[in-house]
Amino acid sequence: MNTRPALAQRISVASDRGFKYLMIAPAILILLLVGIFPLVYSLVVSFQNITMTEVDTSFAGALxxxxxxxxxxxxxxxxxxxxxxxxxxxxxxxxxxxxxxxxxxxxxxxxxxxxxxxxxxxISPIVAGATWRLMFDVRFGPIGQILSFFAGEPVNILWTVNPSFVYPAIVVCEVWQxxxxxxxxxxxxxxxxxxxxxxxxxxxxxxxxxxxxxxxxxxxxxxxxxxxxxxxxxxxxxxxxxxxxxxxxxxxxxxxxxxxxxxxxxxxxxxxxxxxxxxxxxxxxxxxxxxxxxxxxxxx
Incomplete structure (x- = not known):
């Protein structure tokens, strides 16, 4: 029984598979360098004691x-x-x-x-947040002016400072965006x-x-x-x-x-x-x- 055609076919399949892996190898390598290396490096740094005033790269344990x-x-x-x-x-x-x-x-x-x-x-979230901060402004913000119009008297709510209103302000901005x-x-x-x-x-x-x-x-x-x-x-x-x-x-x-x-x-x-x-x-x-x-x- 002649097994040469089957052997040649297997070699061809293996060659094609190896060629495909060779083509995607650079992309995989770049992804590993971009994704895995910073993660591993951060893990190493977390077991050291590096601060603004001290660069101690020795092993600090689980401190x-x-x-x-x-x-x-x-x-x-x-x-x-x-x-x-x-x-x-x-x-x-x-x-x-x-x-x-x-x-x-x-x-x-x-x-x-x-x-x-x-x-x-x-819209960029930082732009959205800055815009809503202007809208919540107690003196010039439209939200305070609208509330004052309906209330019939000045409504001065410090939305981003008052602990009772700061979370509603954040949620409104987040939900809006x-x-x-x-x-x-x-x-x-x-x-x-x-x-x-x-x-x-x-x-x-x-x-x-x-x-x-x-x-x-x-x-x-x-x-x-x-x-x-x-x-x-x-x-x-x-x-x-x-x-x-x-x-x-x-x-x-x-x-x-x-x-x-x-x-x-x-x-x-x-x-x-x-x-x-x-x-x-x-x-x-x-x-x-x-x-x-x-x-x-x-x-x-």
Whole structure:
């Protein structure tokens, strides 16, 4: 039996496979250098003692990681981050869904209105935060003037200073900017719901809420899960809007984990401790993503 053709074919397949790997090797190498090297280097730095006044590259053990559990300001910043996330994320999801339902039907000028609604998303968060800070200005901001008009007397609310109003100001700015993101994803998902099922439910006399609960929501659940995961991760690392609005104030009341890492890393220059904080955030985000992906698999 002549095995030369089969052997030649195997050699050809192996050669083609090796050529493909050779072609993508430079891209993989660049990705590893850009992604893995900083991560490994930061891990090494977190076990050292590098500060603004001292560059001690010797092994310091788990000193920085032990300090994490004693740092009350760190855990307060995590609590602030969780608070903003738990309030802003559901609001963005609900408002985005309502807008998607509103624009699901075609009407004249629909594309123009959709384009206008998406504008806040394309604005830089630092610009959005600075703009809203001007709008909340107690003397010249339009929000105070509008409230004063309806109240019939001057309304002087220090939105970015008063502890009772600073979180509502942050949430309003965040929801204003990122609700259109939810809106676009949910509009695309709702547009792809099986119309035959909706028509059959309408013929059977099913109510709007029953159709929504038993047909629409299950059909778009995967998209909702992805949208919530993306926005949730983005909210965990929120920085720009809060920095422009409050800079973490009053005091450290609105200081999120990203702001805290910035302060200790680029204001206090405690480099090694900042690296330890970064790895704590990585662990938390990894746990959140893992749990979310498992739940998505269960839903699927």
């Amino acid at each position: 920085n990681y032990v300090q994490l559990f004693k740092d009350s300001r760190l855990w307060e910043s995590l609590l602030h981050t969780a608070l903003i996330t738990m309030v802003a994320l559901p609001l963005e999801l609900v408002f985005g869904f309502l807008l998607a339902q509103l624009f699901l039907e075609r009407f004249p000028g629909r594309q123009i209105f959709v384009a206008l609604l998406v504008l806040p998303t394309v 990122w609700t259109p993101f939810m809106f676009l994803l949910l509009l695309a998902a709702l547009s792809n719901v099986d119309q035959s099922q909706l028509e059959a439910a309408e013929i059977d006399g099913a109510s709007y809420w029953r159709v929504l609960r038993q047909i629409v929501i299950p059909a778009i659940t995967p998209v909702i899960a992805v949208a919530v995961l993306i926005r949730g991760l983005d909210l965990v690392r929120i920085f720009d809007i809060i920095w422009a609005l409050t800079e973490g104030g009053p005091g450290s009341m609105t200081e999120t984990i990203s702001l805290y890492a910035y302060v200790i890393g680029f204001v206090q220059f405690d480099t090694s401790y900042t690296a330890a904080v970064a790895f704590l955030v990585i662990v938390i985000l990894t746990a959140i993503v893992t749990i979310a992906l498992r739940r998505m698999e269960m839903v699927r």
